[in-house]
Structures are given as structure tokens and as C-alpha cells.
Amino acid sequence: MRSKPFALLFCLFLLPGLSLAADKTVYGLNEYAQLADFDQQVAAKLDTGAKTASLSARDIKRFKRDGETWVRFYLAIDDAQSHPFERPLARISKIKRRAGDYNAEEEKTYTARPVIELAVCMGSTLRTIEVNLTDRSAFQYPLLIGSEALKRFNALVDPSLKYAAGKPGCATDANSAE
Structure with missing residues (x-):
């Protein structure tokens, strides 16, 4: 009989955590993402082990426009458009090299890597x-979504699932992206 009050208190202790989890969207290890700015689904x-998101791009060049630094690039995706995209440079990210990618002579x-802001839709959620x-x-995947972006999506990742959110279905108004 004495265990019932303890069990009740334990359950009450868990309730705040459950309500936080209820506000999250469960995504799988892999998801379809709509790159709203490029009209491209990938x-x-x-x-969750990566901090930043990475997008597959090639021929990446920085240039100046009206005194600001911009980036011109092509999507390195099989069915991507053959024309370049241009976006303002948000910042430069320093990505740790893996052991196999490290050259001791370079000492780096x-x-x-250049970083841009991008409107991305997963499921029914659009975020920049x-x-x-x-x-x-x-x-295999042209887009890697790291922990910082997953926070913006208010995501819980269940690695036993794939494509849990289904095909992207967001309104195209990027202003609604938080």
C-alpha cells in the first residue's frame, strides 16, 4: 500500500516532461525536405550529432554585391537545375575535420564553409x-540537418522511423518561417 503514493508522486514528477514532449514533432532518421527558395525537394x-545543417553544392564562389558578401553556387543534386543560385553570405562556419580528412602538413x-539562410519545409513545418x-x-543524402536546425523545427528524432512526416506540405510564404 505504501508504494501507491510513491508511484503517484513519480507520475506527477514526469508530467512536465511529457507536456514538453507533446509540443514536439516526431521525425524519422530520414525525411523529405522542400527547399522552398529553390523549388527543389530532397x-x-x-x-543530432552534427551541429549545423549542410547542403550539397558545387562551384561555390564568394562575390561582392552592394558592399555585402554573397555566395554563388550550383546545387550538387542529380535532378537540380543547371543554373546558379545566389544568396547573401550569413557567416563562415568552421567544421571539424575527421581523422581521415586531416592533413598534418596543413595544420588546419x-x-x-560558407553559410546561407534557407527556407526548408519538413512535413507541414516551414522554418528558415x-x-x-x-x-x-x-x-546518399544531399541535405544533412543538424541539431541547431532540429531545434528550430521543435523536433524529436526517432531513428527507427523513416519519412515519418511524409511529403512536405507547407505554405510557400517564407515569412511564416520562424
Whole structure:
């Protein structure tokens, strides 16, 4: 009989955590993402171990426009358009190099990558996230969504699921992206 009050107190202790989890959207390890700015749908890998998001791009060049730094690039995706995209440079990200990617002679343990802001839709949620640009054509997924972007999506990732959110279905108004 004495265990019932303890069990009740324990359940009450868990309630705040459950309500926080109820506000989250469950996504799978892989999801379809609509790149609203580029009218392109891609498969994405959700990676809680990565901090930043990465988009597959090639021929990445920085240039000046009206005194600001911009980036011109092509999407490195099989069915992507053949014309370049131009976006303002948000910042430069320093990405840690993996052991196999490290050259002791260079003495650099990181790679500098340009970062842009991009409107992305997963399921019915549209958010503007920061993505760094790098050639991911050797990888299965052209878009990797890291923990900072997952926070913006208020996401819980269940690695046992794939494409849990279904096809993207967001309104195209990027102003609604938080």
C-alpha cells in the first residue's frame, strides 16, 4: 500500500516532461525536405550529432554585391537545375575535420564553409535555417540537418522511423518561417 503514493508522486514528477514532449514533432532518421527558395525537394538525413545543417553544392564562389558578401553556387543534386543560385553570405562556419580528412602538413583541423539562410519545409513545418554549403555528392543524402536546425523545427528524432512526416506540405510564404 505504501508504494501507491510513491508511484503517484513519480507520475506527477514526469508530467512536465511529457507536456514538453507533446509540443514536439516526431521525425524519422530520414525525411523529405522542400527547399522552398529553390523549388527543389530532397531527401535529408537528420543528425543530432552534427551541429549545423549542410547542403550539397558545387562551384561555390564568394562575390561582392552592394558592399555585402554573397555566395554563388550550383546545387550538387542529380535532378537540380543547371543554373546558379545566389544568396547573401550569413557567416563562415568552421567544421571539424575527421581523422581521415586531416592533413598534418596543413595544420588546419577545420574546414571553412560558407553559410546561407534557407527556407526548408519538413512535413507541414516551414522554418528558415542556416545551412553550410559543401559538396555532398559522395553521400546518399544531399541535405544533412543538424541539431541547431532540429531545434528550430521543435523536433524529436526517432531513428527507427523513416519519412515519418511524409511529403512536405507547407505554405510557400517564407515569412511564416520562424
